Every structure is written in C-alpha cells, then in structure tokens.
Amino acid sequence: MTDKRSGVQRLIVPVGLVLPLIAFILVTFVIPLGSMVIQSVHDPEVAEVLPNTLNLLSEWDGTSVPSEEVFESMAQELVLSRESRTTGKVATRVNRIASGTRSVFGKTARRLERIETTELRSAMIDIDDRWKDVELWIAIREAGREYTVKHYLHAVDLERELDGGIHPVSEDQRIYNTLYLRTLFVSLAVTFFCFLIGYPIAYAIANVSDSMAKILLLIVLIPFWTSLLVRTTSWLVLLQNQGVVNDILVWLGLVNDSDRLALIHNMTGTLVAMTHVLLPFMILPLYAVMRAIPTDYMKAAASLGANPAQSFVRVYFPQSLPGISAGCLLVFILSLGYYITPALVGGTKGQLISNMIAYHIQSSLNWGLAAAISVILLTGVFICYFIFDKWVGVDKLRLS
Amino acid sequence: MSSGYDMRMKLMRKAVAISVWTLCVCVADLVTGQETLTVVGWGGAAAKAQSEGYHKSFTEETGIQIRFEDYNGGLAQIRAQVDVGAVHWDVVDVESASLHVGCDEGIFEDLSDLELPPAPDGTSAKEDFFEGMITDCGIGAFVWATVLVYNSDRFEGDEPSKIEDLFDLDKFPGRRGLRRYPIGNLELALVSDGVPIHQVYEVLSTEEGLQRAFRKLDTIKDHVVWWEAGAQAPQLLADGEVVMTTAWNGRIFNAQIVEKQPFVIIWDSHLRDYDAFAIVAGSPNLENARKFVAHATSTRGMVGFANHIPYAPLRHSGFPLIGKHAATGVDMRPHMPTALENSKNFLWSNVEWWSEREDDLTERFNAWLAR
Numbered sequence: 001m002t003d004k005r006s007g008v009q010r011l012i013v014p015v016g017l018v019l020p021l022i023a024f025i026l027v028t029f030v031i032p033l034g035s036m037v038i039q040s041v042h043d044p045e046v047a048e049v050l051p052n053t054l055n056l057l058s059e060w061d062g063t064s065v066p067s068e069e070v071f072e073s074m075a076q077e078l079v080l081s082r083e084s085r086t087t088g089k090v091a092t093r094v095n096r097i098a099s100g101t102r103s104v105f106g107k108t109a110r111r112l113e114r115i116e117t118t119e120l121r122s123a124m125i126d127i128d129d130r131w132k133d134v135e136l137w138i139a140i141r142e143a144g145r146e147y148t149v150k151h152y153l154h155a156v157d158l159e160r161e162l163d164g165g166i167h168p169v170s171e172d173q174r175i176y177n178t179l180y181l182r183t184l185f186v187s188l189a190v191t192f193f194c195f196l197i198g199y200p201i202a203y204a205i206a207n208v209s210d211s212m213a214k215i216l217l218l219i220v221l222i223p224f225w226t227s228l229l230v231r232t233t234s235w236l237v238l239l240q241n242q243g244v245v246n247d248i249l250v251w252l253g254l255v256n257d258s259d260r261l262a263l264i265h266n267m268t269g270t271l272v273a274m275t276h277v278l279l280p281f282m283i284l285p286l287y288a289v290m291r292a293i294p295t296d297y298m299k300a301a302a303s304l305g306a307n308p309a310q311s312f313v314r315v316y317f318p319q320s321l322p323g324i325s326a327g328c329l330l331v332f333i334l335s336l337g338y339y340i341t342p343a344l345v346g347g348t349k350g351q352l353i354s355n356m357i358a359y360h361i362q363s364s365l366n367w368g369l370a371a372a373i374s375v376i377l378l379t380g381v382f383i384c385y386f387i388f389d390k391w392v393g394v395d396k397l398r399l400s
Numbered sequence: 401m402s403s404g405y406d407m408r409m410k411l412m413r414k415a416v417a418i419s420v421w422t423l424c425v426c427v428a429d430l431v432t433g434q435e436t437l438t439v440v441g442w443g444g445a446a447a448k449a450q451s452e453g454y455h456k457s458f459t460e461e462t463g464i465q466i467r468f469e470d471y472n473g474g475l476a477q478i479r480a481q482v483d484v485g486a487v488h489w490d491v492v493d494v495e496s497a498s499l500h501v502g503c504d505e506g507i508f509e510d511l512s513d514l515e516l517p518p519a520p521d522g523t524s525a526k527e528d529f530f531e532g533m534i535t536d537c538g539i540g541a542f543v544w545a546t547v548l549v550y551n552s553d554r555f556e557g558d559e560p561s562k563i564e565d566l567f568d569l570d571k572f573p574g575r576r577g578l579r580r581y582p583i584g585n586l587e588l589a590l591v592s593d594g595v596p597i598h599q600v601y602e603v604l605s606t607e608e609g610l611q612r613a614f615r616k617l618d619t620i621k622d623h624v625v626w627w628e629a630g631a632q633a634p635q636l637l638a639d640g641e642v643v644m645t646t647a648w649n650g651r652i653f654n655a656q657i658v659e660k661q662p663f664v665i666i667w668d669s670h671l672r673d674y675d676a677f678a679i680v681a682g683s684p685n686l687e688n689a690r691k692f693v694a695h696a697t698s699t700r701g702m703v704g705f706a707n708h709i710p711y712a713p714l715r716h717s718g719f720p721l722i723g724k725h726a727a728t729g730v731d732m733r734p735h736m737p738t739a740l741e742n743s744k745n746f747l748w749s750n751v752e753w754w755s756e757r758e759d760d761l762t763e764r765f766n767a768w769l770a771r
Contacts, residue, residue, distance in 0.1 A: 088504025099760040102504075103752065173760075175767040182770075241575075242640040265625045265641070343628055348621075348769050351580075356766070362474030364759050365501055 040151050040371035045089045046143045050077045054144040057137065062162075065132050071121040078109040090143070096366060097150070098139035104128050138162055151372035176373065179353040180380070186270060186342070186352060187335040193275040194331045195324065198282035202323070205283070206290035217287070224280040232341045235273040239263040239345075265347030273345045278334055282327035289323030325392045333381055353377060436465040437688050441493040443470035444631070445654055445709050450493070452726065453705030454696040461695070464688050472629075475502050478680055482507045487682040490689040491696075493541060497583070499676050500755045503537035509679040512536045514690055517698045519717035528699070528715045538676035539697045542711040545737035545746070546584050546671040549652050550644035551637045552662045560644055563669040564592045567620055577636045577645025580626035582765035583754055584646065584671050587747060589616035591669050601750045610761075614768055626769075637663060653710045653735050657728055667742040673749040674714060710735035 047054060053073045060066050081087040087109045095102035111127045124131045142150065142160070153159060153166060157174045161167050168174065205216045223231055238244045241260050249255040263269060293316065301311035339354035346352075353373060360370035388394070441450050447470055455466045469489070471477060475498050481487045494502065502508050516525035516539065526534065533540030550560050554574065565572055566588065578585055587600050593616045595603050603609035625642050627633050633647035634655040649670075655661040677696055679689045695701055702713035703721045710732060713719060719739075722732050733739055737746070754761075 085506050085510070088506060092501070092504050095756060096759055100756045102756040172767055173764055175763050175770060178767070178770050236639075240639055240641050344632075347626060348624070350626075351766060351769065359762065362476045363498070363501075364762070365475055365479060365505055366759065367479075 036371045037375055039368050040375050041147055041149065043093070043143075043148055043151075043368050044146045045086075046093050046140070047146045049081045049084075049086045049090050050074070050140070050144060053077055054141065057141045057144070060137070060141070062138060062141075063134060065121075065134065066137055068119075068121045070137075071124055071131075075108075075112050075120045075124060078105065079112050082109040082113065090140075092365075093143040094136070094139050097142050098135055101130060101136055101139065104130050104136065135162065151368045152376070154369055155372040155376055176353070176356065179351065179356060180376070182349070182351075183336060183353045183377075184380075186267075186274070187332050189271055190274045190278060190335045191328050191332045193271060194279050194282040195328060197275065198279055198286055198327065199320075199324070202283045202286035202290055205287050206293075207295075220280055220283050223276070228277060228340060229344075231277055232273055232344050235269070235276065235345055236264060239269060239272065264345050265350075267346070267349045269345040269347065270342045270350050273341050274335055274338060277341055278331045281330045281334060285326040285330065286320065286323040289326070290320055293319045321392070325388070329385070329388060332384065336377065336381060434465060435463070435685070435688060436467050437490050437685050437692055438467045438469060438488060439491045439493075439692065440469045440471050440489050442473070446650065446711070449705050449708030449711075450696075452708055453703075454701040457701070457704065458692055458695045462688075462691060464692075466692075473498065475505075475507065478502065479505065479507050482681050485682065487680050487684065489680045490683045490685050491692050492678055492680060493675050494538065494678050496674050496676065496749070496751045497754060497758065499535070499538045499678060500751050502678065503535070504755075507681050508537040509681050509683060509686065509689075510536055511539060511679065511690070511693065514539070514694060516694055519699050519715060520721075521717065523717060525715075528717050530714050530716070533674065533676070533714045535676070538678035539693055540714040541675045541677050541697060542702065542705060543672055543674050543714055543737050544711045545649045545667075545742075546579075546646055546673070546749075547649050547652065547737075548588075548644060548666040548668075548670070549633070549637060549647050549663050550666070551640070552664050554640065554643045559664070560666060561668070562666065563588055565666075566644060566646075567592045567616065569620060569623060572643065574643030575623050575625050575641065576620060577625050577627050577633055577642040577647070579633075579646060580628050580769070582761045583749065583758070585617060585765075586610070586613040586761070587671060587749075588646070588669065589613040591747070592616060597669060597745060597747050600747060601753050605753075610764075617768075634661070634663070637661070649735070649737055650709045650711050657725065657730050657735075667737075668745050670737065670742070670746045671749050672737055672746055673751075675711075706736065707732055710737070712736040712738040 053070060056070045056073055081090060087105050091102045091105040108124055108127050115123055117123050130136055155176055157169050157177050158166050159169050205213050245263060246260040250257050255261060297315050298311055301315045337354050339352055339358060342350040342352050343355055357370050357373050360366045441447055451468060459466055473495060478492060481489060518524050519528040529540060548563055548566055552559060560572055566576060586604060590600050590603055590613050591597055593612060604613065625636055627636060630648050630651050633645045634651050636642045637645050638661055652663055652665055656663050677693045683689050699715050699717045702715055702718045706713055706722050708726055724730065725732050734741060
C-alpha cells in the first residue's frame with residue numbers, strides 16, 4: 001500500500017511540473033494551428049445567412065435563371081441579413097468567386113425593404129440586372145458550401161469552372177505557385193550561403209584561445225540581439241545606389257560613377273540581408289558541436305600520415321555533421337517563413353509566399369485562403385523535415 | 401543555502417508586490433470612477449497630431465482618460481478581438497478601404513444614429529461634411545493624398561512638373577519609387593496614358609482598360625523601386641535611390657519642413673483618400689467611444705489635427721480655420737490637399753470600385769510583378 005501511494009506521489013510532482021508546459025503548447029500551438037486548418041476547409045458564413053435559398057439552389061439545373069421561388073427566398077433572407085448586418089459577409093464571399101458582384105447584395109437588400117410586390121424575380125432584376133446572370137447564382141451556390149476545397153484550389157492557382165471541372169486560372173492571375181518555388185529557392189540559397197560563411201567562422205571560434213573565442217562569440221551575438229529591422233535597414237545604407245559599398249567601388253575606380261551596381265531592391269539584396277540575419281542560427285549549433293570534437297583525433301590522423309586536407313575531410317568534417325544538419329535545418333525552416341526582410345530589400349522579386357499570407361490575414365480578411373496557403377507551406381516544411389530525417393537522421397541532430 | 405533562499409524570497413516578494421500594485425491600479429480605476437477609452441491610430445507624426453488635436457481636449461471636457469495604442473493598419477487584430485469576444489480596442493482610425501471591408505464583415509459598430517456636432521456657424525453636420533464621409537460604420541476623419549514627389553537636387557535644368565513625367569524615362573532618367581500595391585498605380589498609369597481623370601474608373605472597369613494600365617506600367621517596370629511602408633518613400637528619395645516617387649503628402653511635409661529636404665510635390669493629378677473613425681463591435685465603452693468619435697470629427701477636432709500635420713479636415717467649415725504649424729510656424733493651408741491651389745486636378749480614390757476588385761487585382765498585380 002505505502003509503496004503504491006509513494007509511487008503515485010512520485011508521479012504527481014513531475015507531471016505537475018510539465019503541466020504548464022503542456023498547457024502552454026496547447027494554447028499557443030495546437031489550438032491555433034488546429035483552428036487554422038479547420039478554417040481552410042470550413043466556411044459556414046453564407047450557409048448560415050441563406051439556408052433556405054441554398055437548399056432550393058441544390059435542385060437548380062445551373063443553366064437557366066432560377067425560379068420565382070428561389071428569388072422569393074433570396075429576397076426574404078437578404079432583408080433578414082440586413083437586420084442582422086450580415087449582408088456584407090455574403091457579398092464578400094460571393095465576390096471572391098465572382099469578382100465584381102459585391103455591390104449587388106447590399107444594393108438589393110436596401111431596396112427590397114421598400115418594395116411591395118409579389119413579382120420578386122422581375123423586381124430584383126430591375127434593381128440589378130446581374131441577378132439574371134447564371135454565373136452569379138453558381139457563385140452563390142459555390143460560396144454556400146459549408147465544407148470546401150476552394151481555398152486549396154485557389155492556393156495552387158486552380159479554379160472550378162462553371163461546368164464543375166478544375167482548371168488552372170488565367171495566366172495573368174497565376175501567382176501562388178511561382179511564390180512557393182521562389183520561397184523554396186531563396187531558402188535553399190540562404191541556407192547554402194549561411195553554411196559557406198558560417199562553417200569557417202564556427203571553426204575559428206571553436207579552435208582559438210578561450211578569451212579570443214569569447215570576443216568572436218560576442219561579435220556573432222551582438223547582431224543576433226539587435227532588432228531585425230535595424231539589421232535589415234543597415235543593409236540598405238550599405239548596399240544602396242549611393243551607399244557605402246558603391247561609394248568604395250567608385251572611389252577605387254572599379255565601377256563608373258554613372259553605372260553603380262544595383263545591389264539592393266533585387267534578389268542580391270534579399271540573399272545578402274537574409275544570409276546575414278540568419279547567420280547566427282548556423283554558427284551557434286556548429287560551434288557547439290565543433291567545441292566537443294576532441295583535438296586528439298586530428299593529431300592521430302596526422303600521426304598516421306594524413307595531410308591536413310585529408311584529415312579534415314575524413315576525420316573532422318564527419319564529426320561536425322550533426323552541427324551542420326542542425327544549423328541547416330534551422331536556417332532553412334526559418335527562411336521559409338521570412339517576409340519582412342525580403343519585403344524591405346527585395347524589390348520586385350522580394351515577394352515571398354509569407355507576404356501573401358500576411359496580405360490575406362491583414363487586408364483582404366480572407367482567412368480561409370491564408371489558412372490554406374499556410375497549411376500548404378507547413379506541409380512543405382514537414383516534407384523537407386521528412387526528407388532530412390531519411391537522408392541525415394534527426395537523431396543525429398545536436399544543438400550542443 | 402540560506403542566501404539562495406533569501407534571494408528567492410526577495411524575488412517572490414517583488415513578484416507579489418508587482419501583482420498587488422497592478423491590482424491596486426485596476427481597483428483604483430473602478431473605485432474613483434476613472435474612465436478610460438482605448439483609441440488606436442497610426443504611430444509617428446500622425447499620432448502626435450491626434451493627441452494634440454483632440455485627445456487632450458476630449459479628456460479636459462469629459463474627464464475620460466485616453467489610452468493611445470498604435471498599429472500598422474489592417475483588420476486582423478480587430479477581427480481577432482471581435483471573433484474571440486475579447487474586445488479591448490474602442491475606437492480605431494481606419495483607412496477608407498479597410499472601413500468598407502470591415503463594415504461588410506460586421507466588425508464595426510453601427511453609427512448611423514450618431515449625432516454629430518454642427519459647424520461653428522450652425523450648419524448641420526450632414527451638410528458640413530464632404531459627400532459620402534458619414535457612413536454606417538465610420539465617420540470621416542481626414543483627407544490625405546498620394547502625390548508625385550521629386551528631389552530637386554537630382555535635376556539640373558528641367559524638373560518634372562506633371563504626372564506624365566513619371567513615365568518619361570528619356571527626359572527624366574533614373575529610378576522611380578512606387579507603392580507595391582495596385583491601388584493608385586493603375587489610376588496614375590491611365591491618367592499618364594491620356595485618359596481624362598474623371599473617366600479613369602470607367603476605363604479601368606474594362607479588360608482593355610486594365611491591360612492598358614499594366615502596359616503603361618510595363619514601360620517603367622525595370623526602373624521602379626517598390627515601397628511598402630509610408631516612411632520608405634521619403635527615405636528612398638533622400639538616399640538618392642530614386643529620383644522621384646509617389647508618397648503620402650503628410651510624410652513629405654515632414655521631410656520638407658522639419659528635415660529641410662529639397663523635395664517638391666507635384667499636386668497635379670494627385671489621388672485623394674480618407675481615414676475614418678470606427679468603433680470596434682462589442683466595445684465595452686460604447687457610449688464614451690461614440691462621444692469620442694463625435695468630438696474628434698467636430699470642426700474643432702479636425703482643425704486641431706490639421707495644425708500639426710497636413711491631412712485636411714473633411715468638413716467644409718474646417719479649411720478656413722486652419723492656422724500655423726505648431727512646431728515650425730509654417731502656414732499649414734498651402735500644404736493641404738484640399739487647398740485651392742492644389743485642387744485643380746485630382747482624383748478621389750474610388751473605394752466602392754476597389755472593394756469589388758481589390759482581391760482579384762492584387763493577385764493580378766503580384767503576378768505582373770513576378771513576371
């Protein structure tokens with residue numbers, strides 16, 4: 001008995017200690033993520049406002065103007081929606097499917113209140129002749145689906161045509177696929193440059209005297225503690241047309257004053273600034289791993305006749321692999337979600353997929369689409385992680 | 401051992417003290433009946449102007465304290481508060497486009513029965529306000545303009561004088577700054593392409609018109625630096641990154657007058673827009689929030705604001721009462737978008753037109769940029 005009780009008691013303390021952590025993860029991670037995933041497929045607003053009309057529309061043939069009965073129900077529900085101030089919600093959602101129809105709803109609802117007629121079909125077409133467009137009614141039916149994949153179609157530049165088939169959107173409207181690819185490319189390039197620059201620095205810090213290492217680490221950490229915006233804008237000062245780098249090049253006579261290099265507001269600027277901002281995330285795990293590599297191995301390799309290059313490639317480098325994987329994974333995943341830096345220094349090519357997520361969250365309030373893009377991005381991260389695990393092995397990952 | 405314990409006790413006592421203090425402040429608010437109202441607006445010079453223009457006088461008149469918070473526009477935070485039912489913002493200064501989107505989403509209180517004070521001469525508010533500035537969801541607060549600006553240091557001889565010069569790379573070589581956003585750029589492109597300014601939206605409503613606007617933008621696409629935040633435009637111009645740029649007139653005023661930059665505004669064919677005050681749906685201080693909106697959109701409130709930043713009153717009675725800039729003593733009237741001298745040729749941004757097409761055209765604009 002006493003043994004058992006003390007066993008339970010022994011469990012209470014550790015469980016009690018991790019409870020706040022579990023609650024924290026639940027509140028800040030699982031619940032928001034879950035609600036985002038649900039939002040990407042669940043859009044009940046229109047169905048709540050026009051239940052009866054949608055019910056009638058489910059039996060409609062989809063080729064001719066709907067019957068008087070449908071118009072009657074629509075008129076009733078529009079007038080009701082005006083009282084509950086939900087007309088706009090319907091209008092916004094239908095407008096996303098059939099652009100340029102938003103005003104139909106508000107206008108009709110307003111005028112219907114003052115109309116006394118039983119001939120609602122002709123009355124509504126009188127108010128706005130767009131009511132006889134079959135496309136508008138199809139859009140209403142489409143917007144009324146409570147569960148929908150339309151946001152996912154939209155997020156990969158596809159759309160459902162009037163006949164129900166799925167086709168790519170017109171060429172001048174295609175944007176998201178380009179942005180996924182560009183985001184992937186920028187992330188890979190930034191990871192590569194971070195590795196290229198970070199590896200020697202980490203090696204140096206790990207192999208100099210302690211006091212020197214402290215100074216070097218401080219040099220790495222001070223920018224790390226500085227605000228992201230400050231670091232990004234200081235690159236503007238350095239790289240712009242009349243900036244420090246161009247001034248030096250002109251002064252050295254390497255570049256003519258009239259054709260200074262365009263180093264910022266393009267892809268070059270994005271890569272330079274993002275590499276700099278993310279560099280500490282590469283250096284710190286690399287340094288942590290390298291510091292733990294005993295120097296004896298290199299000496300042993302040398303005593304067995306390997307030249308410095310050989311012993312580095314065959315002895316040192318493999319031992320630093322866990323740090324490389326950790327650093328690369330960190331930098332790659334962080335850069336997938338970056339958007340402030342590319343927005344400030346990236347110019348035309350600086351738009352990444354996160355900028356579109358921010359736009360749909362902030363300005364267009366199309367949270368369903370934003371959620372769908374986020375879920376696709378998140379899936380991409382998981383796929384990368386999975387490939388990484390197969391290829392390198394997550395268990396080999398070491399942060400210290 | 402004991403020192404560690406002492407340390408912990410000290411920390412603990414500190415934590416308790418802080419919590420008690422916070423609690424006291426809250427209770428004190430309740431007990432003394434000190435009321436506060438959370439007003440949200442843009443930061444920077446505009447925030448200061450609002451504080452001087454109407455926050456202070458509102459507190460003096462009503463005893464209600466104003467807690468000012470700044471934000472970067474957009475509706476995400478407002479919608480999140482309304483959706484969750486935890487509204488802690490009362491009044492928000494929103495852009496006209498956001499006002500319409502938010503109104504449709506039902507995240508603003510209905511203001512259709514709000515009584516607005518008349519003009520000083522007794523003219524009713526309805527007649528005093530510019531047309532269409534009193535809406536169900538928000539009351540117009542001030543007019544701002546998107547203007548073309550150039551840095552006169554960059555030009556020897558001829559200087560730009562009209563919107564067409566933005567597209568004239570032969571006569572005025574160099575990079576141009578434009579906002580990375582379809583609104584404004586499409587209109588200016590058409591005007592520069594010879595479309596009469598009052599027909600812009602009519603032409604833009606057709607596919608040919610849209611293509612025409614994009615084709616016009618194509619001619620300078622390789623020479624454009626795109627900006628996003630309002631502060632970037634004057635910065636690009638001051639740094640010499642661009643020779644001319646579109647910008648918000650208030651930001652340029654600050655650079656011209658306070659920072660003494662050699663910037664020149666071309667008022668010809670400028671684009672006018674407005675900000676409005678709206679109340680977040682479910683605001684816990686609804687009555688006070690309504691009082692604040694009425695106060696801030698009074699003639700006096702608008703003029704007080706305009707004496708600090710050249711964003712013009714939305715009431716006809718406001719303009720003649722504008723005086724001198726509080727900080728520098730510069731006469732504010734010539735800097736207002738609504739000054740007679742500046743109003744010869746301009747276009748009101750058509751919010752309703754955009755509300756139907758913004759999503760579509762933003763995607764198309766971004767696709768165009770990516771090509």
